[in-house]
């Protein structure tokens with residue numbers, strides 16, 4: 001993981017102050033570390049490393065021409081092979097920390113918004129977070145994007161340009177989705193620490209494209225179910241507090257499409273702290289000394305929409321992500 005950590009540290013250097021604000025005490029003993037290191041990859045990881053049969057034609061199409069272009073040149077500075085070949089759902093770690101993530105999705109047709117109440121809660125509680133905007137969201141919310149970029153407790157991830165289903169578009173378009181947004185985030189004086197594919201739709205080709213931008217592909221293992229507002233705050237609180245564990249990555253939305261999140265967040269923050277869990281950014285989580293990334297379940301078409309009462313715990317098993 002050395003090269004991965006190096007790449008991540010480069011990516012995260014603008015955000016070092018966002019790390020471990022609320023990490024709490026952690027000192028895994030040597031025996032436990034050795035035990036963790038000896039642990040074989042679980043079935044999900046093995047599945048992700050196996051040929052992605054389900055990816056079918058789109059995988060082939062995306063892989064079709066990996067010969068030239070700036071993407072390959074970028075690989076020279078940090079070998080893409082150093083990053084996991086799968087989308088990360090969480091990390092295995094003994095560190096008692098979780099990462100809260102907030103997607104800011106917008107498409108060409110739908111700008112969506114910015115949930116300032118969520119921003120205010122996070123700022124007040126001094127919670128380091130990772131925000132994954134689409135490039136389109138930044139373009140349609142320039143003032144809010146600059147405000148986010150001005151916060152030392154916020155780090156950025158790349159959520160594509162127009163919320164494209166990355167596995168279903170030509171490779172050239174997929175590269176453009178990532179690069180265009182990276183340039184837009186760069187104009188904010190930031191660099192992404194990870195790529196989060198819209199809808200959770202990923203295959204190995206998508207992961208490789210992101211890796212060539214030195215971006216690990218990061219999904220989630222705890223689904224707040226906040227998008228669309230169909231899940232009441234009480235349910236979100238219960239699910240999140242029941243499922244979060246050390247190394248978890250939690251997904252929420254800050255684009256105005258999750259009306260109950262501001263209501264649920266204070267209880268979630270309090271509840272996680274009561275469980276002895278602190279908060280770190282995604283880049284900090286991935287750099288925990290004993291961190292072992294765990295694969296999300298392969299989902300070349302994306303995950304099904306979350307339905308009330310149908311929530312499951314498996315990494316990436318279902319998705320709260322709406323179409324926009």
Ligand SMILES: [Zn+2]
Pocket residue numbers: 103104105159163198199321324
């Ligand atoms: Zn999204």
